[in-house]
Structure formats: C-alpha cells, structure tokens
Amino acid sequence: MKNSELLHAIVQNAIDGIISIDAYGIVESINPSACALFGYEPEEVIGNNISILMPAPDKGQHDHYLRRYQVTHKPRIIGIGREVTGRRRDGSLFPMRLGVSEVHYNEQTFYVGFIHDLTQQKQAEEQLKDYALHLEELVETRTQSLNDTIRALEVAKEQISHSLESEKELGKLKSRFISMASHEFRTPLSTIQLSASLAEKYGESAGVKEISKHAGKIKASVTSLTAILNNFLQMERLESGNITAANAPFDLRELAVEITEEMQQLAKTKQVIRYTHEGDYAMVTLDKYLVRNCIINLLTNAIKYSGDDGRIGFHTKTAADGCTIEVQDNGIGIPEEDRKYLFGAFFRAQNTGNIPGTGLGLNIVARHVALMGGSVSFTGDARRGTIFTLKFPKA
The missing domain is CATH 3.30.565.10 (Histidine kinase-like ATPase, C-terminal domain)
Known part of the structure; x- marks a missing residue:
C-alpha cells in the first residue's frame, strides 16, 4: 500500500473529525466522522468557507482570525488547540475540542483541524455539578439533622443518667434485700432442719414411724427451699457481675x-x-x-x-x-x-x-x-x- 493510500485510509476511518482548509479558509477535505458530527454531506462542505460550521460571532470573524495569524504568526488556536463551539446543519450547537495544525505542501499552506466531540463529556460534567450541588444540599440537611439529633441525644443522655442513677440505687436495694432475705431465711431453715433431724432420730428410737415420716418431709421441704434461695442468690450475683x-x-x-x-x-x-x-x-x-x-x-x-x-x-x-x-x-x-x-x-x-x-x-x-x-x-x-x-x- 502506498503512503498516500494509507494516509487516506487513516483519515477516512478516524474516530474524530478531520477537516483541511486552504489559506483562504476554503474547505479542501472533510472525513466521514466530521460529516456525521456536523450533519453535512461532503459535497455540501467542500469548496465552501469553513465558517459555515461556526456559530456567531466566530462565523463572521474567522477570516479575520486567519489573516491575523498569517501576518503575526501568533497562535490562538493553530498549534495550540482549545474548546470551541460547533454549529450543525440543523442549527444546533455542540461543544468540541479543536486542534489545528499548519501544513506546507507543494509551496502551499493548508490548515488541518482535528475535532473531538465534547457533548458527552460536558453532559457528564453538568451531571457531576448537579450531583455535587445535590450532595452539598444533602450534607447541609444531614448536618442540620445530625445537630438536632445530637441536641436530642444530650437531652436524652441527661434523662438516662438520672434513670441510671435511680436504677443503680434500685439494684443496690434489690441486692441488699436478696442478701438480707436469704440470710434471714437461712437461720430459721437451719433450725428447722436440725429440729427435724432430731425429731426423726428420737422417733426412730421410740419406734414411732409417723414421726420419722413427717420429719423426712420437713427435711425435704427445707432442702428444696434452700435450693431455691441458692438459685436466687446465684442469679443476683450473676446479674451484678460478681461471679x-x-x-x-x-x-x-x-x-x-x-x-x-x-x-x-x-x-x-x-x-x-x-x-x-x-x-x-x-x-x-x-x-x-x-x-x-x-x-x-x-x-x-x-x-x-x-x-x-x-x-x-x-x-x-x-x-x-x-x-x-x-x-x-x-x-x-x-x-x-x-x-x-x-x-x-x-x-x-x-x-x-x-x-x-x-x-x-x-x-x-x-x-x-x-x-x-x-x-x-x-x-x-x-x-x-x-x-x-x-x-x-x-x-
């Protein structure tokens, strides 16, 4: 494949738009991507001034921009590139990134523009701005809500502190009551147990079976009651973390x-x-x-x-x-x-x-x-x- 054919194939299949103009701003060539971007057929653009693809005021100033560059050689777009606005055939505008290169060929000067559509990028940026604004509003709302919650928590904290103090006092009273009640129960229970054992002993020696029978019932009941008291004491100690x-x-x-x-x-x-x-x-x-x-x-x-x-x-x-x-x-x-x-x-x-x-x-x-x-x-x-x-x- 010759170099010219290769170059033509690259230009024709490029994703970005590529347009070449002569020193007077007349379009020499336009690739399919540029045609699709601006909505023109190639024959509608080639031979016309490039300004047909520009909105005002750039449309009326383009030839002046081009002559100024040719005199001063001070670049504003040529050799630099920047974001500009393009105008489609239907009159709609779209943002694009334009890079222009100066080309000298057969003692003639041409300018080649490389166009990249920024529509989606700008939409994404706008969405990002909207999200950022929404996020700021949301943060402000949440911050206000958080401040209100903090104030409510401070009030609740004071109330809970009072409640906890009351609960602690109640817990201490409960513990003291259980300990006291258990102690007070244990003393008579021990006496009853001892008396039942003695009654059982004397009943056996006297040959009276009924005494032994009832003494056994008393001892069993005392043992059961003692076990219940022990369980309550165990629960109290577990609840208070003393075990x-x-x-x-x-x-x-x-x-x-x-x-x-x-x-x-x-x-x-x-x-x-x-x-x-x-x-x-x-x-x-x-x-x-x-x-x-x-x-x-x-x-x-x-x-x-x-x-x-x-x-x-x-x-x-x-x-x-x-x-x-x-x-x-x-x-x-x-x-x-x-x-x-x-x-x-x-x-x-x-x-x-x-x-x-x-x-x-x-x-x-x-x-x-x-x-x-x-x-x-x-x-x-x-x-x-x-x-x-x-x-x-x-x-």
Whole structure:
C-alpha cells in the first residue's frame, strides 16, 4: 500500500473529525466522522468557507482570525488547540475540542483541524455539578439533622443518667434485700432442719414411724427451699457481675463421686444415680465451685422429673481435647415448641404440671458454663428421657 493510500485510509476511518482548509479558509477535505458530527454531506462542505460550521460571532470573524495569524504568526488556536463551539446543519450547537495544525505542501499552506466531540463529556460534567450541588444540599440537611439529633441525644443522655442513677440505687436495694432475705431465711431453715433431724432420730428410737415420716418431709421441704434461695442468690450475683471463673486443676471423678453420694440421699425412694467415668485421667482445669453447681442443678432436675423408681445416668469423660459431663433422666421430656426457651430465666416447660420449680436452674447452668468457656446442649424425648451435655475445651 502506498503512503498516500494509507494516509487516506487513516483519515477516512478516524474516530474524530478531520477537516483541511486552504489559506483562504476554503474547505479542501472533510472525513466521514466530521460529516456525521456536523450533519453535512461532503459535497455540501467542500469548496465552501469553513465558517459555515461556526456559530456567531466566530462565523463572521474567522477570516479575520486567519489573516491575523498569517501576518503575526501568533497562535490562538493553530498549534495550540482549545474548546470551541460547533454549529450543525440543523442549527444546533455542540461543544468540541479543536486542534489545528499548519501544513506546507507543494509551496502551499493548508490548515488541518482535528475535532473531538465534547457533548458527552460536558453532559457528564453538568451531571457531576448537579450531583455535587445535590450532595452539598444533602450534607447541609444531614448536618442540620445530625445537630438536632445530637441536641436530642444530650437531652436524652441527661434523662438516662438520672434513670441510671435511680436504677443503680434500685439494684443496690434489690441486692441488699436478696442478701438480707436469704440470710434471714437461712437461720430459721437451719433450725428447722436440725429440729427435724432430731425429731426423726428420737422417733426412730421410740419406734414411732409417723414421726420419722413427717420429719423426712420437713427435711425435704427445707432442702428444696434452700435450693431455691441458692438459685436466687446465684442469679443476683450473676446479674451484678460478681461471679467470675477461677479455673484451677481438680479431680473431676473425685468431685463427681462426692456429688453422687450427696444427691443419692436426696433422690426418691427407689431412684438410683449411676455414675461412670471414661478416660485415663480425671484432672481438669475449671472452676470447681461452678462445675459443682452445674452438676447439682442438673441432677436435681433429673431427680425431680424422673419417675419414682427411675435410673439417673451421670457420666464424665476426659480426653485430649477437653472434658464432657452428661446427666440423663428418664423423665417427661421437653416439648419441641419449648426447647428454644429452655435456658431462659424463669422459663418452665408447659408439661411440668404441678412439679415445683423456679425456672432458674438451667439458666444458671448455661451462664456458669459460658463463664468457663464451655457449651451446654440437650437431646432426648418423652420415651428416652433427656440427656444434658456440658462440654469444656482443654485449658
């Protein structure tokens, strides 16, 4: 391909408009992109003054601009380029970037203009200005709203501060009341427990079975009431943040045997608590007091909700990844619709009937387990009973 053919092909297929004029401003050539941009056919432009593509006042001043350059050689567009306005055949105007080069060929001077349509760019700029203006208005509105909110928050803060002070005072009064009430209850309960034990002892020695029977009922009631008081005290200490996990090594199997013997005394007449351990060792690092409290709560529930002659399973397991504690009853099971609420404070399943309870035990267990970094779960149904599982990762 010859150089002239290559140049012609480049000009004809250029994206931007390209127009050449002679020294008098007469159009020598115009490429398809320029024709499309201005809305003319080539024969309508070629041979005419370039000013037909310009709006006023540039239309009437163009020849003067051209002669001035030819005399002074001081460029205003030629060799520099700038943004100007073009005029289409239909009279509409559009922004464009115009770059003009001076070309000398065969002892003649020509000027070649390169035209880039700026319509979309200008529209984008206008949209950006609108967005910026809208954003400023929005920021001003939001700032005003924020200031109003801050003022409202300051007022609310003062009100909340007063409310918190009142709440703190109420909390202190509640804590003092629970502690005082527990102390006042414990003293007569201890006396009743001791008197019942003595009455039972003297009744056995005198051969009066009825005394022993009623003394046993008194002792069971006192034990139940003491457990309720202990749960309320535990809740108060948990709510006030006075309980933390003091983990230390202890023998889990030894603790479990001790608790089993203790709880067997409180079980129903024919109930049996069967304890088993799995693992080559029994040393764990947890809070012994909290673990003990959790196990006692679970075994108390197992005794309460199991049948009179039921077998209660109690199992501990130690392994490389931690330890597990399980308590299984053969009781009434937990209704499906109640399971998601089971560990909530003061919640009791709908099938508990007249079985006494406060609904605090499992909530306390869950919170104690959480303090030690463990988890609690349960499985089972009314046929097989329920298995509660406490899992603790290795310390």
